Amino acid sequence: MPPILELKGITKRFPGVLANDHIDIKLEKGEILALLGENGAGKTTLMNILYGLYKPDEGEIFINGAKVEISSPIDAIRSGIGMVHQHFMLIPVFTVTENVMLGEEYTRPGGFLDRNKAADRIRELSETYKLNVNPDDLVENLPVGLQQRVEIIKLLFRNADILIMDEPTAVLTPQEVDELFNILKKLVEKGKSIIFITHKLREVMECADRIEVIRSGKVVGATTPAEASPEKLATMMVGREVDLITDKKPGDLRETVLTVDKLCVRDFHSHVVVDDVTFELHGGEILGIAGVQGNGQTELVRALTGLKTPFSGKIIISEKDVSRSSPRRITELGSAHIPEDRQKDGLILASSIAENLVLNTYFHRPFSNGIILERLAIDENANELVRKFDIRTPGIKTLVHSLSGGNQQKVIIAREFSRPIKLLIASQPTRGLDVGSIEYIHSRIIEKRDEGCAVLLVSTELDEIMQLSDRIAVMFRGKIITIVKANAVTKEELGLIMAGVTPTINKKKIENTQAREIIT
Amino acid sequence: METPMQNEKIKIILNYLSNYRQHIPGVFFILVALFIKLVLTKSIEPEALTTFSTNINHTAIQIPNWVFNTRFALDLIAGLCAGLGLYQIIRGFKKGISSIIGAIGGLVVLGFLVWGASGTSISFTGMLAVMVIRSVPITIGALAGILSERAGIVNIAIEGMMIAGAFAGAVIGSILGLWAGILAAILIGALLGLVHAVLSIKYKVDQIISGTMINIFSTGLTSYLFIKFLQDSQNQWLNESGFFKPYAIPLLSKIPVIGPIFFDHNLFIYAMYFLVILLSIALFKTKWGLRHRSVGEHPKAADTLGVNVFRTRYLACVLSGMVAGFGGAYFSLGSVGRFEQTMTAGRGFIALAAMIFGNWNPLGALQAGMLFGFAESLTTKLSLLQFPIPAEVLLMLPYIITMVVLAGVVGRSRGPAADGIPYEKESL
Numbered sequence: 002m003p004p005i006l007e008l009k010g011i012t013k014r015f016p017g018v019l020a021n022d023h024i025d026i027k028l029e030k031g032e033i034l035a036l037l038g039e040n041g042a043g044k045t046t047l048m049n050i051l052y053g054l055y056k057p058d059e060g061e062i063f064i065n066g067a068k069v070e071i072s073s074p075i076d077a078i079r080s081g082i083g084m085v086h087q088h089f090m091l092i093p094v095f096t097v098t099e100n101v102m103l104g105e106e107y108t109r110p111g112g113f114l115d116r117n118k119a120a121d122r123i124r125e126l127s128e129t130y131k132l133n134v135n136p137d138d139l140v141e142n143l144p145v146g147l148q149q150r151v152e153i154i155k156l157l158f159r160n161a162d163i164l165i166m167d168e169p170t171a172v173l174t175p176q177e178v179d180e181l182f183n184i185l186k187k188l189v190e191k192g193k194s195i196i197f198i199t200h201k202l203r204e205v206m207e208c209a210d211r212i213e214v215i216r217s218g219k220v221v222g223a224t225t226p227a228e229a230s231p232e233k234l235a236t237m238m239v240g241r242e243v244d245l246i247t248d249k250k251p252g253d254l255r256e257t258v259l260t261v262d263k264l265c266v267r268d269f270h271s272h273v274v275v276d277d278v279t280f281e282l283h284g285g286e287i288l289g290i291a292g293v294q295g296n297g298q299t300e301l302v303r304a305l306t307g308l309k310t311p312f313s314g315k316i317i318i319s320e321k322d323v324s325r326s327s328p329r330r331i332t333e334l335g336s337a338h339i340p341e342d343r344q345k346d347g348l349i350l351a352s353s354i355a356e357n358l359v360l361n362t363y364f365h366r367p368f369s370n371g372i373i374l375e376r377l378a379i380d381e382n383a384n385e386l387v388r389k390f391d392i393r394t395p396g397i398k399t400l401v402h403s404l405s406g407g408n409q410q411k412v413i414i415a416r417e418f419s420r421p422i423k424l425l426i427a428s429q430p431t432r433g434l435d436v437g438s439i440e441y442i443h444s445r446i447i448e449k450r451d452e453g454c455a456v457l458l459v460s461t462e463l464d465e466i467m468q469l470s471d472r473i474a475v476m477f478r479g480k481i482i483t484i485v486k487a488n489a490v491t492k493e494e495l496g497l498i499m500a501g502v503t504p505t506i507n508k509k510k511i512e513n514t515q516a517r518e519i520i521t
Numbered sequence: 522m523e524t525p526m527q528n529e530k531i532k533i534i535l536n537y538l539s540n541y542r543q544h545i546p547g548v549f550f551i552l553v554a555l556f557i558k559l560v561l562t563k564s565i566e567p568e569a570l571t572t573f574s575t576n577i578n579h580t581a582i583q584i585p586n587w588v589f590n591t592r593f594a595l596d597l598i599a600g601l602c603a604g605l606g607l608y609q610i611i612r613g614f615k616k617g618i619s620s621i622i623g624a625i626g627g628l629v630v631l632g633f634l635v636w637g638a639s640g641t642s643i644s645f646t647g648m649l650a651v652m653v654i655r656s657v658p659i660t661i662g663a664l665a666g667i668l669s670e671r672a673g674i675v676n677i678a679i680e681g682m683m684i685a686g687a688f689a690g691a692v693i694g695s696i697l698g699l700w701a702g703i704l705a706a707i708l709i710g711a712l713l714g715l716v717h718a719v720l721s722i723k724y725k726v727d728q729i730i731s732g733t734m735i736n737i738f739s740t741g742l743t744s745y746l747f748i749k750f751l752q753d754s755q756n757q758w759l760n761e762s763g764f765f766k767p768y769a770i771p772l773l774s775k776i777p778v779i780g781p782i783f784f785d786h787n788l789f790i791y792a793m794y795f796l797v798i799l800l801s802i803a804l805f806k807t808k809w810g811l812r813h814r815s816v817g818e819h820p821k822a823a824d825t826l827g828v829n830v831f832r833t834r835y836l837a838c839v840l841s842g843m844v845a846g847f848g849g850a851y852f853s854l855g856s857v858g859r860f861e862q863t864m865t866a867g868r869g870f871i872a873l874a875a876m877i878f879g880n881w882n883p884l885g886a887l888q889a890g891m892l893f894g895f896a897e898s899l900t901t902k903l904s905l906l907q908f909p910i911p912a913e914v915l916l917m918l919p920y921i922i923t924m925v926v927l928a929g930v931v932g933r934s935r936g937p938a939a940d941g942i943p944y945e946k947e948s949l
Contacts, residue, residue: 054825074825090826093818094818103811104827113807155826
């Protein structure tokens with residue numbers, strides 16, 4: 002029997018990049034194939050080709066042995082291919098039924114929607130695959146995990162046999178990930194075939210039948226979870242030996258640097274998004290803030306950095322009340338910020354590296370003299386930082402938007418770390434970066450801690466939190482649910498807290514910790 | 522360093538501020554009550570009567586006019602305002618505050634009417650019938666806006682499409698008859714809609730700029746043609762279309778009060794009812810509507826499911842232009858029977874306010890249209906009552922109401938998520 006899906010020699014070039022280089026991949030019926038690769042390795046490009054969003058420059062696609070042309074999503078749907086995109090393609094103000102049937106509507110004569118019939122079909126599918134989706138719910142009211150299942154139902158509703166999941170676990174809590182894996186197993190049991198795109202080794206080991214590793218647009222190896230080990234996979238993925246565990250000495254606790262007292266922040270619609278948050282942060286320690294995206298971490302950081310005025314409560318940095326201070330005053334007190342969205346809040350993309358490197362110091366000597374900028378000093382500073390922080394760039398006058406994500410992040414780190422700081426607020430510092438850059442940034446953060454800097458690390462990547470933090474705070478619906486010592490808690494327990502389950506942490510576990518799990 | 526004393530002070534001030542937010546409306550309500558009691562009531566004789574007449578000639582069943590003591594009515598209104606104000610100060614209306622503010626506004630208007638009509642009578646029914654008529658261009662304009670914005674294209678060109686429709690309607694109507702005039706208005710609207718679509722979808726011109734351009738172009742061109750040709754006495758026949766005569770719907774128009782208000786009008790009013798119902802059904806009950814709305818909310822999602830985003834948006838723009846052009850024909854063919862320079866007088870923009878106020882829903886747009894229609898009707902009525910306010914100030918009333926409404930609503934109502942954002946396919 003021919004494989005259900007076969008890609009032969011798929012090649013795709015973007016200006017200046019060879020995104021896919023003669024990729025050959027086979028998918029057998031009823032298996033979960035993991036496509037493993039770093040960000041930017043070309044996985045998503047390949048899947049977008051398969052889904053008809055991109056046209057390949059070369060190569061052929063076969064389904065059940067027959068050659069097919071896929072030039073639009075409709076073609077893909079007709080060929081039985083369905084895709085769950087990394088960013089969900091759901092319309093928040095529509096109900097589940099409306100989202101599912103859009104484009105494939107059940108109608109009564111005259112073009113009138115037959116919502117009941119569609120809802121019945123959704124209930125039936127939900128029942129068969131144990132998805133627990135209610136067709137009448139508004140999508141915006143559903144938790145992320147359920148939204149993802151709505152996406153899966155969308156594919157099943159269209160009778161898709163080949164399901165592509167693009168980084169499906171990026172937005173999920175560990176418990177939701179486990180549920181997702183159960184659902185995927187159920188799906189293959191019933192004869193569906195799944196391509197699972199990810200860069201997380203643990204997930205590949207856990208749920209895949211076979212693994213194909215992609216690096217710089219090429220398939221560099223195929224293996225199975227039984228034969229592979231995380232170290233081996235990481236080496237294949239990155240192309241060199243990778244140290245998966247960052248070395249960290251115990252911290253050397255110093256005086257309190259940051260005190261947050263009963264902080265409340267309201268959003269634009271005056272909903273409370275940070276709710277009565279209180280904690281202290283000392284020099285020489287890393288406090289990790291864990292939590293699923295959208296539980297108030299963004300707003301907390303915006304308040305701490307002066308970008309948003311809190312509704313009530315107090316923020317004290319080095320004994321100065323900065324609750325209502327401007328970002329510049331907070332910066333001047335020795336606080337550094339690595340923002341969540343580096344392109345939007347961290348850099349001026351259309352400016353040069355040299356200019357971006359003095360964004361928060363340009364008004365000081367030696368970079369300016371009165372109202373005149375001292376170009377020579379700025380350039381000298383840039384040359385030095387580019388060397389010191391290993392920013393890969395043709396020159397200091399290069400515009401920041403032409404740098405890779407990792408190098409852009411290095412620009413921010415260079416800018417923030419090159420002045421004396423007492424407090425570092427790092428929000429999603431490694432989002433979207435390759436393993437090499439992650440390694441680098443992690444070691445820089447730990448270095449700062451060892452120098453006595455207080456670090457607040459906000460991340461939705463539990464592995465990152467567990468690996469770097471000395472203490473971990475979990476945010477859920479705007480509240481800090483608990484603050485624990487990093488070695489006193491397991492990943493599973495943290496996952497439960499992140500999902501809003503009240504913690505009952507067994508104190509005896511402190512000795513017997515499994516906290517150091519393998520990353521990525 | 523801030524001392525604890527200072528912190529205490531700040532706390533007190535914050536406390537006061539949070540209460541202050543609740544107190545302001547309450548105090549305002551009571552001031553309104555005092556104004557009605559002390560200023561309005563003062564000039565009224567204790568025995569003066571106000572008559573609200575409810576009959577327009579041909580209703581089958583005449584119901585008695587509504588006659589009451591002016592002073593008593595004003596006291597009642599003032600009492601209601603004061604009661605609401607006290608409640609607001611003591612307990613506070615939580616979520617219902619916007620409707621309470623609306624109610625207070627209504628009471629004030631009623632108070633002025635009662636006061637102004639003291640000793641005489643005003644035709645209450647007539648005033649509401651005028652409200653319905655005046656709401657037509659605003660509601661239809663809002664429907665045009667809903668059509669394009671629900672598909673993600675901001676259309677601020679409604680004013681321009683309307684004035685073009687009014688012009689085409691008058692001229693073609695004069696030459697070929699009223700129905701041909703309507704057709705011409707719809708076609709010119711469609712054409713402008715297509716221009717807007719090409720500019721904003723194909724060339725991804727900022728939609729506000731594209732719309733503004735159409736507004737300036739239409740206003741300028743119609744004014745030029747009007748001054749250059751239509752004002753010439755030899756060409757008078759080109760601007761004498763006449764207008765659609767009212768048609769009383771049998772039975773419905775005989776219902777007392779309701780009949781003359783809603784069912785004794787010309788084509789445009791009935792077309793407005795029809796369009797509101799049609800659009801409500803089409804947008805929310807049909808396959809077409811689901812796809813139309815999906816494109817305005819999340820075009821990429823729609824695209825991945827095989828909905829043609831560009832075609833949907835083109836169609837939306839053209840339909841929007843057609844509706845706006847038709848709404849424009851109201852000014853010439855449905856009202857005065859000829860074209861006059863800048864006769865739309867900003868109604869296209871008020872229509873956009875009505876669209877937002879009506880939360881991008883056809884029924885909401887109708888309600889908002891009625892509100893603005895009422896403001897215009899009130900303006901006319903008050904100037905007839907020889908109100909001691911200059912006519913120019915009264916004429917500003919509808920626009921002031923627009924500003925107040927927008928200030929109160931914008932930010933709270935939620936439009937289509939992808940409104941005004943050009944869609945770009947990713948594929949290269």
